[in-house]
Amino acid sequence: MLKTKNSRWLAAPYLVWMVTFIVVPLLIVIWYALTPSQTSAINAAAAADAATAPTVVFTLENLTQIGRYTGVFARSLILAAEATAICLVLAFPVGYALSRLRANKQHIMLMLVMLPMWMNFLLRTYAWMSLLENNGLINRLLGFFGLGPFQLINTSGAVVLGMVYNYLPYMILPLYTAMTKIDNSIIEAAQDLGCNLRRTVTRVLIPLSSSGIATGITMVFVPSVSTFIISRMLGGGSNLLIGDLIELQFLGNAYNLNLGSAMSLVLMVIVLLCMSFTSSFDEESMEGVM
Amino acid sequence: MSKRTGTLMQRTYLVLIFGFMYLPIAVMIAYSFNENRSRAVFTNFSLKWYESLLHNDAILSALALSIVLAVVSSVIATVLGTLAAVGINSMGRKSQLLINNISYVPVVNPEIITGVSLMLLFVMARSLGIGGEGGLFGWATLLVAHITFNVPYVIFNVSPKLRQLDPSIYNAALDLGCTPSQAFFKVIVPQLTPAILSAFLICLTYSIDDFIISYFNAGTMQTLPIAIYSMTRRRVSPEINALSAIMFVVILSIILISNWVDSRAYRRDQQAVRKALSAEGRR
Numbered sequence: 242m243l244k245t246k247n248s249r250w251l252a253a254p255y256l257v258w259m260v261t262f263i264v265v266p267l268l269i270v271i272w273y274a275l276t277p278s279q280t281s282a283i284n285a286a287a288a289a290d291a292a293t294a295p296t297v298v299f300t301l302e303n304l305t306q307i308g309r310y311t312g313v314f315a316r317s318l319i320l321a322a323e324a325t326a327i328c329l330v331l332a333f334p335v336g337y338a339l340s341r342l343r344a345n346k347q348h349i350m351l352m353l354v355m356l357p358m359w360m361n362f363l364l365r366t367y368a369w370m371s372l373l374e375n376n377g378l379i380n381r382l383l384g385f386f387g388l389g390p391f392q393l394i395n396t397s398g399a400v401v402l403g404m405v406y407n408y409l410p411y412m413i414l415p416l417y418t419a420m421t422k423i424d425n426s427i428i429e430a431a432q433d434l435g436c437n438l439r440r441t442v443t444r445v446l447i448p449l450s451s452s453g454i455a456t457g458i459t460m461v462f463v464p465s466v467s468t469f470i471i472s473r474m475l476g477g478g479s480n481l482l483i484g485d486l487i488e489l490q491f492l493g494n495a496y497n498l499n500l501g502s503a504m505s506l507v508l509m510v511i512v513l514l515c516m517s518f519t520s521s522f523d524e525e526s527m528e529g530v531m
Numbered sequence: 532m533s534k535r536t537g538t539l540m541q542r543t544y545l546v547l548i549f550g551f552m553y554l555p556i557a558v559m560i561a562y563s564f565n566e567n568r569s570r571a572v573f574t575n576f577s578l579k580w581y582e583s584l585l586h587n588d589a590i591l592s593a594l595a596l597s598i599v600l601a602v603v604s605s606v607i608a609t610v611l612g613t614l615a616a617v618g619i620n621s622m623g624r625k626s627q628l629l630i631n632n633i634s635y636v637p638v639v640n641p642e643i644i645t646g647v648s649l650m651l652l653f654v655m656a657r658s659l660g661i662g663g664e665g666g667l668f669g670w671a672t673l674l675v676a677h678i679t680f681n682v683p684y685v686i687f688n689v690s691p692k693l694r695q696l697d698p699s700i701y702n703a704a705l706d707l708g709c710t711p712s713q714a715f716f717k718v719i720v721p722q723l724t725p726a727i728l729s730a731f732l733i734c735l736t737y738s739i740d741d742f743i744i745s746y747f748n749a750g751t752m753q754t755l756p757i758a759i760y761s762m763t764r765r766r767v768s769p770e771i772n773a774l775s776a777i778m779f780v781v782i783l784s785i786i787l788i789s790n791w792v793d794s795r796a797y798r799r800d801q802q803a804v805r806k807a808l809s810a811e812g813r814r
């Protein structure tokens with residue numbers, strides 16, 4: 242249909258847009274990451290050179306500088322991995338239970354899962370901020386039983402909690418989608434043939450829902466590893482993540498676009514690795530993202 | 532384990548998870564009626580935070596900006612994306628794959644990367660002298676950023692529908708004397724309307740909800756999420772609770788209404804089918 246030569250031109254405005262605002266910006270990130278920053282010594286030398294011969298100097302200085310922040314990168318990866326694992330464990334039974342409900346009930350429950358997602362995530366994170374405070378509701382309740390007060394906010398645990406709370410629906414939904422395709426009779430057959438609960442889960446449910454697991458892991462891990470709001474609101478100043486570092490280079494005091502670009506490049510590589518890892522489990526792992 | 536204890540456990544678990552998801556929101560809404568500034572003690576029922584929210588000019592103008600931005604960027608993204616979907620559909624397989632893969636980039640990339648890459652583009656434009664000393668930062672950059680992250684969702688919503696269309700209907704329109712553009716607007720577009728509409732709604736919600744990409748490209752302008760963010764930076768701002776409560780109620784009613792409309796349409800369809808079947812039976 243419509244496969245005429247002329248109708249191709251309808252895509253022309255978008256193609257121009259796509260190249261200008263998707264492809265070119267990414268190339269600029271790479272450019273900035275590989276050129277010396279305004280303040281560095283190399284740049285001064287380059288400026289001196291430029292007086293004689295205007296050439297562009299490429300450098301790996303920005304990328305090697307990231308070595309100083311290995312701790313922050315490691316923390317980001319660990320906290321995001323923890324949050325993803327917790328989400329998976331919490332969401333797996335939810336996805337299963339939802340997929341076994343009657344159709345009209347499923348519909349209502351899905352709405353309930355999605356409703357918090359529609360609230361802006363700043364508001365959701367703020368809610369936890371006030372709950373976890375030193376004189377917040379949770380510590381008040383604990384104090385009522387003679388416990389605490391505990392330091393809850395400004396800890397790495399609070400950051401993981403914030404990630405889990407914000408991104409749990411992103412794990413539940415793909416798991417649910419994958420599990421609705423599992424026929425009840427398959428589970429019954431496994432049990433009739435002598436599988437106990439654990440073996441039914443590991444041998445039947447997990448393999449049959451692997452596409453949902455892969456999608457869920459990507460959809461929780463990617464925003465978790467790149468967040469800068471959750472860590473700032475719940476982690477205080479002592480739990481910087483990659484996202485915080487990048488934000489500091491672009492809008493914060495550290496202002497260094499070149500170093501920030503190099504960090505963004507590394508973050509992109511991390512995300513690509515994560516996605517190629519999960520998509521190796523499943524060809525249609527992007528299914529359900531929309 | 533008997534079946535009944537199994538379902539009971541499932542129920543209990545669902546209640547616990549939904550409790551985890553909804554309790555923080557419930558606490559916020561409860562505290563929005565708290566007269567006291569404190570987030571720990573509840574003293575008296577009061578609506579004063581709602582009142583001060585309604586007099587908070589920063590929030591109100593941010594809300595206005597967010598709505599205008601969402602509508603304008605969604606309209607442009609929907610038009611751009613629908614045209615693109617039609618154009619891409621008539622391309623060869625290889626170019627389709629290439630364009631789709633590039634369009635996926637803003638969808639799968641961390642938002643912070645999309646945000647800073649666009650910001651760098653505008654910084655570069657500024658250093659080339661485009662937009663004067665402050666550069667383009669502000670309304671223009673926000674608009675470009677929102678269109679950019681919205682268009683892919685339009686394409687991926689409309690393309691599948693486009694592939695399902697029956698090509699002979701379009702050809703029939705041409706045979707019956709339509710010009711190609713008439714055939715497009717009178718035959719193709721009406722069939723795509725539901726997909727285009729849902730794409731438009733998706734764009735609206737993403738645009739209103741977006742914080743990270745806007746944050747890097749807003750200059751000094753404040754969209755609603757940015758205004759919320761600057762409110763959370765202050766130690767105690769009970770107005771946020773009131774704002775959350777209002778948003779929750781608005782979202783809940785939108786979902787309930789759209790559900791109600793859906794189920795009515797569904798029932799109407801069922802009735803039509805039954806009528807048609809019984810008419811068939813009489814014949």
